[in-house]
Amino acid sequence: MDFDTINLFDFVVKEGNGVKGLIDSGLSKVPDVYIQPVHQRINKTNNVDAQIAPLPLIDFSGLDGPEHDQVEKTLVKAAETVGFFHVVNHGLTVHVIEELKDAARQFFNQPPEKKLVYQKGVSPSPLVTYGTSFGHSFEWRDYLSMIYNSDDDAYKYWPDQCNCREVVLKYMKTSTKMARRILEVLMKNLGVELDDSMDETYMGFMLVTMNIYPTSPDPELTVGIGKHSDLGTLTILVQDDIGGLSIKVQEDGEFGKKGEWIEVPPIPGALLINIGDALQVISNGKYQSVEHQVRTPNTQSRVSVPCFFNPGLMVKIGPLRKVVEKDGKAKYKECLFQDYKNHAFGQGHQGKKSLDFVKITSP
Numbered sequence: 001m002d003f004d005t006i007n008l009f010d011f012v013v014k015e016g017n018g019v020k021g022l023i024d025s026g027l028s029k030v031p032d033v034y035i036q037p038v039h040q041r042i043n044k045t046n047n048v049d050a051q052i053a054p055l056p057l058i059d060f061s062g063l064d065g066p067e068h069d070q071v072e073k074t075l076v077k078a079a080e081t082v083g084f085f086h087v088v089n090h091g092l093t094v095h096v097i098e099e100l101k102d103a104a105r106q107f108f109n110q111p112p113e114k115k116l117v118y119q120k121g122v123s124p125s126p127l128v129t130y131g132t133s134f135g136h137s138f139e140w141r142d143y144l145s146m147i148y149n150s151d152d153d154a155y156k157y158w159p160d161q162c163n164c165r166e167v168v169l170k171y172m173k174t175s176t177k178m179a180r181r182i183l184e185v186l187m188k189n190l191g192v193e194l195d196d197s198m199d200e201t202y203m204g205f206m207l208v209t210m211n212i213y214p215t216s217p218d219p220e221l222t223v224g225i226g227k228h229s230d231l232g233t234l235t236i237l238v239q240d241d242i243g244g245l246s247i248k249v250q251e252d253g254e255f256g257k258k259g260e261w262i263e264v265p266p267i268p269g270a271l272l273i274n275i276g277d278a279l280q281v282i283s284n285g286k287y288q289s290v291e292h293q294v295r296t297p298n299t300q301s302r303v304s305v306p307c308f309f310n311p312g313l314m315v316k317i318g319p320l321r322k323v324v325e326k327d328g329k330a331k332y333k334e335c336l337f338q339d340y341k342n343h344a345f346g347q348g349h350q351g352k353k354s355l356d357f358v359k360i361t362s363p
């Protein structure tokens with residue numbers, strides 16, 4: 001297909017084909033708008049290195065056994081340093097993980113008119129959005145995102161085709177238990193006892209996104225998702241075995257030098273968990289959100305399914321009083337999570353720049 005003569009916007013966005021549709025149409029050249037400036041590209045010259053120490057691997061079942069203290073320590077250290085870790089024995093069966101990836105692939109494999117019904121503006125509910133990043137940062141990715149309010153709303157509005165709704169609900173329920181347990185450990189380390197009444201503060205706004213990263217005629221020119229940190233408290237990620245996610249090292253140490261980018265190879269059956277900005281703010285900087293990005297795959301499309309845990313939109317995020325007392329000063333000012341989110345979305349993907357919105361700079 002010749003995209004010099006037909007309108008790219010119409011094809012990708014209006015007709016619901018997405019980036020996947022471009023590739024399926026036999027595209028042979030990356031359209032100019034998708035060519036990333038050199039500093040945004042993800043390749044060896046931009047220092048992404050696959051030869052690194054593996055991320056911490058946490059056996060979640062150890063939290064209920066004699067290794068409990070050691071597992072807690074590893075978890076806390078991972079959150080304080082590299083900000084990303086793998087978890088095994090997490091309670092999500094291999095079967096559900098496979099179902100989840102299949103559901104994502106099947107959803108995006110549907111004809112555009114089936115996906116188009118969930119596009120912003122026409123979707124039956126603002127809880128569900130099918131989209132692509134045309135016009136913002138021109139990332140080489142399509143997505144379907146589902147916000148969780150209640151089971152009732154999920155049954156009413158989430159897509160029931162391709163088993164999406166059932167399997168995402170299963171994923172979300174298990175992930176919620178896992179996230180709560182992780183937050184309990186991390187908060188206990190800060191001297192705060194987490195109870196159910198704090199769910200709104202730490203996980204009041206939850207969503208699952210299905211991402212597809214198609215191949216591209218020249219994967220070095222395009223970017224799956226640009227440099228960003230997640231906004232909330234925790235993210236739990238299911239990914240297939242293609243790989244392509246890289247993270248920025250926070251501090252000199254076993255994972256590399258501060259500022260270096262390292263690739264995170266997938267571990268079959270493991271979930272990948274990372275800290276988000278809100279937890280960095282709440283912990284007064286003890287726990288680190290982490291800049292990450294995804295390159296375009298070379299030979300086969302990749303799917304990933306992050307489950308994002310965020311504070312409720314009307315929750316005021318700010319450093320915990322107990323931690324501030326200990327540290328002597330607050331590093332961040334309070335703000336409504338909704339305002340933080342709106343500010344970050346308005347900026348597009350710019351590393352960890354969104355945190356400047358709440359950072360207190362010393363006079």
Ligand SMILES: O=C(O)CCC(=O)C(=O)O
Nearest residue numbers: 211225239245294304306
């Ligand atoms: O696909 C991935 O590995 C990461 C996805 C991600 O960073 C996001 O959806 O915000």
